Amino acid sequence: MLIDAVFFYLFALRTLGGGILTITRRNAVHSAISLIVSLLGVAGLYLLQHAEFLFAVQIVLYVGGIMVLFLFVIMLVNLDQAAKERQFNRQWMVALAAVAAVGAEIGYFFYRGQDTFRLGDVAVPAATAGNTEMLADVLFQEYLLPFEIASVLLLVAVVGAVVMAKKRI
Amino acid sequence: MHPVTTVHYLALSAALLLIGTVGVLTRRSIVIILMSIELILNAVNINLVAFSRQAHAVHGQIFAIFVIVDAVAEAAVGLGILIALFRNKETVLADEIDLLKW
Numbered sequence: 001m002l003i004d005a006v007f008f009y010l011f012a013l014r015t016l017g018g019g020i021l022t023i024t025r026r027n028a029v030h031s032a033i034s035l036i037v038s039l040l041g042v043a044g045l046y047l048l049q050h051a052e053f054l055f056a057v058q059i060v061l062y063v064g065g066i067m068v069l070f071l072f073v074i075m076l077v078n079l080d081q082a083a084k085e086r087q088f089n090r091q092w093m094v095a096l097a098a099v100a101a102v103g104a105e106i107g108y109f110f111y112r113g114q115d116t117f118r119l120g121d122v123a124v125p126a127a128t129a130g131n132t133e134m135l136a137d138v139l140f141q142e143y144l145l146p147f148e149i150a151s152v153l154l155l156v157a158v159v160g161a162v163v164m165a166k167k168r169i
Numbered sequence: 170m171h172p173v174t175t176v177h178y179l180a181l182s183a184a185l186l187l188i189g190t191v192g193v194l195t196r197r198s199i200v201i202i203l204m205s206i207e208l209i210l211n212a213v214n215i216n217l218v219a220f221s222r223q224a225h226a227v228h229g230q231i232f233a234i235f236v237i238v239d240a241v242a243e244a245a246v247g248l249g250i251l252i253a254l255f256r257n258k259e260t261v262l263a264d265e266i267d268l269l270k271w
Contacts, residue, residue, distance in 0.1 A: 005172065015181065022204055054218060054233055077255045099191050160246050
């Protein structure tokens, strides 16, 4: 139990620290590296909660896929000019105040509703299969239609990205 | 030391959501704004997995998979738009793109 808590705080620190660095760095490549650190922290949190399949997906898809895409675009788009200019827009104080208000609200709700998060003891089903096997059972039996719709969405996104990034079709 | 409960994960997720929102609202560079959106989607995923763990069911993780699929589609289309925009306007700063502003 203690080792769980230690790992939770380690990964939480990693996630939040990486997130803060992501939104404050001037150089876009540094931001992307910090975001990778943050995403790896989230992957560790998945592993702590016994979501092994999501842990693998997070590393392969986010760190291996999306972040490489980001780094390629940062190289394609010349960001040197933008790095010399102002990094935050003029309304940043208003934005910070609004976000702080929302944060205070969420914190208050957590403080007041802390006890109601216990949803009652759910009977723990005996684990008959691994995490990936259980996910596959549910995904392909109960969520088959959303799964197919997601594949169509990805197809549309691929076509859209190619159409927009290409000079002449 | 208190044992780690669902509330801890929810608090962490809320903090990550707020960090991402600050990034979206205050940064000028579109690349950083897209990265902040990824942070927000990850905060949602932490919530879903935490509740999935608490309910001893994998349905929350299925939803997290769909959120990841959406994040991938969003990143691909968003970066495509960014490249097209940079080709036409030579800028990546969100507040200098005011074609629709009269």
